[in-house]
Amino acid sequence: MSAGIVILYGMAGTLMALALARRDGTFQKGLRRALEQFLILAPRMFCALIAAGFIAKLIPSEFIARYLGSEAGMTAVLIASATGIAVPAGPAIAFSIGAVFAHAGASVPALIAFITSWSIFAAHRIFIYEIPLLGLSFLRLRLVSVGATPILAGLIGIMVGWFFTLPLGAVP
Amino acid sequence: MAMATDMTMSTNEPTITEPKEQPWLRALLRRSFGRSFWGFVLFAIVSAAACYVIIGGQAFNEAVENDISMVLKTIPRIIAAMLVAGMIWVMLPRDRLTKMIGSESGMKGLVIAALAGIVTPGGPSAAFSLLAVLGGAGADRGAMVAYITSWSMLGFQRIIVWDVPMMGAEFSLTRFLVSLPLPIIAGMIARALPMRMVLADPIPIKGDKP
Numbered sequence: 001m002s003a004g005i006v007i008l009y010g011m012a013g014t015l016m017a018l019a020l021a022r023r024d025g026t027f028q029k030g031l032r033r034a035l036e037q038f039l040i041l042a043p044r045m046f047c048a049l050i051a052a053g054f055i056a057k058l059i060p061s062e063f064i065a066r067y068l069g070s071e072a073g074m075t076a077v078l079i080a081s082a083t084g085i086a087v088p089a090g091p092a093i094a095f096s097i098g099a100v101f102a103h104a105g106a107s108v109p110a111l112i113a114f115i116t117s118w119s120i121f122a123a124h125r126i127f128i129y130e131i132p133l134l135g136l137s138f139l140r141l142r143l144v145s146v147g148a149t150p151i152l153a154g155l156i157g158i159m160v161g162w163f164f165t166l167p168l169g170a171v172p
Numbered sequence: 173m174a175m176a177t178d179m180t181m182s183t184n185e186p187t188i189t190e191p192k193e194q195p196w197l198r199a200l201l202r203r204s205f206g207r208s209f210w211g212f213v214l215f216a217i218v219s220a221a222a223c224y225v226i227i228g229g230q231a232f233n234e235a236v237e238n239d240i241s242m243v244l245k246t247i248p249r250i251i252a253a254m255l256v257a258g259m260i261w262v263m264l265p266r267d268r269l270t271k272m273i274g275s276e277s278g279m280k281g282l283v284i285a286a287l288a289g290i291v292t293p294g295g296p297s298a299a300f301s302l303l304a305v306l307g308g309a310g311a312d313r314g315a316m317v318a319y320i321t322s323w324s325m326l327g328f329q330r331i332i333v334w335d336v337p338m339m340g341a342e343f344s345l346t347r348f349l350v351s352l353p354l355p356i357i358a359g360m361i362a363r364a365l366p367m368r369m370v371l372a373d374p375i376p377i378k379g380d381k382p
Binding site for chain 1: 200201203204205208209212213215216218219220222223226227231232234235236238239242243246247248249250251252253254255256257258259260261262263293294295296297298300301303304307313316317320321324325330333334335338339343346347350351354357358359361362365367368369370371372
C-alpha cells in the first residue's frame with residue numbers, strides 16, 4: 001500500500017529533477033501538462049470513487065459463490081467472468097471477494113476467470129481513468145479486443161486441469 | 173468525446189487574472205466540469221440511492237465511510253501519477269518509441285508492450301496516464317491494448333501485494349502462466365479490428381504535438 005505510493009513519488013521526484021536539469025522550460029511544460037490532466041481527472045475520479053464504494057456493497061458475493069464449484073465447469077467460468085465485471089472496486093475488495101469464493105469451494109478455472117475479468121473490466125478504473133484520459137473510442141476498441149479474455153483464461157485453466165492437478169485457491 | 177460548449181461557468185472575475193492565462197484556464201475548467209462530469213455526478217447519486225434502498229441505512233453509512241477514506245487515499249496518488257505522466261510526456265523520445273511499439277512494430281512491438289505492462293509499478297493512476305502518454309507518442313492501438321491488458325492481468329506489483337497473500341502463491345503462479353499469452357492475443361485482435369479509434373487529448377500544449 002504505502003510502498004506503492006513511495007515508489008510513485010520517487011518516480012515523480014526523479015523525473016522532475018531530470019526535467020529541471022535540462023533548464024529549457026521542460027519542467028514548466030511538464031508541470032502544466034500535469035495540472036491540466038489533474039483538473040480533468042480529479043472531479044470525475046471523485047464521483048466514480050464514491051459510486052464504486054456503493055456498488056461494491058451491492059454485490060451478493062456469498063450467494064454467487066455457490067455456483068462456482070468445479071462440477072459446474074464452463075458454467076462456473078461464465079458466471080465468474082460476469083461477476084468480475086460487476087466488481088467496480090480496487091484490489092482490496094476484489095481479492096477479498098475472490099477469497100470468499102475460494103473458501104466457498106469455487107474451482108480454480110472459475111477463480112482465474114473471476115480475477116481476470118475483474119482486472120480487465122474493473123468499472124471504477126474505466127470511469128476514473130480510462131474514459132477521461134483516453135476517451136470512449138479507445139474504451140470501445142479495448143472492450144471488444146479483450147471481451148473473450150476472461151473466458152479464454154478460464155478455458156485454458158480447465159484444459160491445464162486435465163493434465164495437472166491445479167493448486168487450490170484457498171488461503172488459511 | 174464531445175464535450176464542447178456546455179455548462180457556462182460562473183466566471184465573474186475576468187479582469188483579475190493575467191490576460192494570457194485566462195483563456196487557457198477557463199477552457200480547462202469548462203472541460204473539467206463539462207457534460208461528462210455531470211454524467212459522473214448522476215452515476216454516483218444513482219448508485220448511492222440504489223445502495224440505500226436495497227440494503228438499508230447502516231450499510232449505506234459504511235459505504236460512505238469507505239468512500240471517504242478511499243478518496244483521501246487516492247488524491248495523493250493521482251497528484252504523483254499526473255506529475256510522472258506530465259514529465260514523461262515532455263521528455264519522452266517520441267520517434268524512438270514509435271519505432272519500438274508503433275504500427276510497423278509487428279509482433280515484437282506487442283511483446284515489448286506486454287512486458288512493459290508486467291513491470292509497470294503503481295496503480296491505475298500511473299498505468300493509465302502512461303498509456304495516454306504512449307498513445308500520444310504514436311504507439312499503435314494493438315500495443316496500447318496489449319500494454320494495458322498485461323498491466324491489468326499480470327502487473328507484477330499487484331500480484332506480489334494482493335494476489336499472493338490473498339489467493340496463495342501456487343494459485344497466483346498458475347493464473348500468471350495461464351494468462352501469459354492473452355495480452356498479446358488481445359493486441360492482435362485490436363490491430364485486426366476495423367474500428368475507428370481517436371484518442372482523447374486534454375487540451376494539447378501548443379507546439380508539443382507529436
